Amino acid sequence: MQYDDQDEFSSADDFSKTQLKREAAAMHDLGVKLVNMGSNTLKQLPLDEELLTNIKLAQKIANKREGYRRQLQYLGKLLRQRDTDDLLLAIDKIENRALYEAAHFHALEQWRDRILQQGDDGVQAFLDQYPHADRQQLRQWVRQAKKEQEQNKPPAAARALFKYIRGVTETTAS
Template sequence: MHRGKRMHDHDQDDDSLISKSQLKREAEAQQALGTKLVNLSAGKLEKIPLDDELRAAIALAQRIRNKREGYRRQLQHIGKLMRNRETGPIEQALHELEHAHLEQNALFHQLEKTRDAILSQGDSAIQQFIDAYPHADRQKLRQLYRQAQKQQQQSKPPAAARELFKYLREVASA
């Protein structure tokens, strides 16, 4: 009879209770976030807002990565530490790091397309690049274009094409 009363109390508070499964999913998500942090390089980890205790736990996990059982327990410990903290700023910083990487890749691919366009179209593609980046040196672009054409005709390695790409990246990054 007493047991039935407890069940009835749970039914009333059902909306405010979190299931064990939900708690486990949240714990696994926190541990996964901790694993992402452990896999970051030191330079990227510095950009993440972490307290000293969490930073030390991550550093220890990075040092004992080769110790299978110890590493697993340390990841669990990091997950436990993460559950007691507000992870919003950490997740935001991680997202920004990942997004910056995607932006770099997109710029890289765009510059490859621009280089190929310059090599195939010449002055019209150079003008399009100058329109997008007015501080670019038209004379240098034309010179690299002519050198690349000459190297291609002579079946030489595309050193000027690589130099052109480096210059485009330099201009676009400035």
């Protein structure tokens, strides 16, 4: 019997068996992660009613060894049938919230430092990014901050500038 390069069961876009197993294992691990989350965290995730019901059921039967294992398999199957990109993104945001907040804080500090160092050029760069900001208020804080620095006073104007920058960037992000 002679076989053709392309038989009736294969096509160019088929996944390998190993790839399918990896994806199934990833969805199983995602199911375990969901089951181990608290109810407040689950409320923040984009889960449909069927998934949420099965997650809660798995949480209830966690001490029943075989039932729990089967429920996790079923949960993995349900997850494989869905597009989980939004769910994974939401979980990442929840798990890495502190990292995102730290990065945002550092970006605000960089804006403040750039404005204070560059003066009007820094103010203009900030206004290019956030056009609804108040140029006059920014320039006033730059002048005050320079005066405070020359007089060795506490950096009250630099702090006020930071708070203003935070307010402007948060209203834009919302």
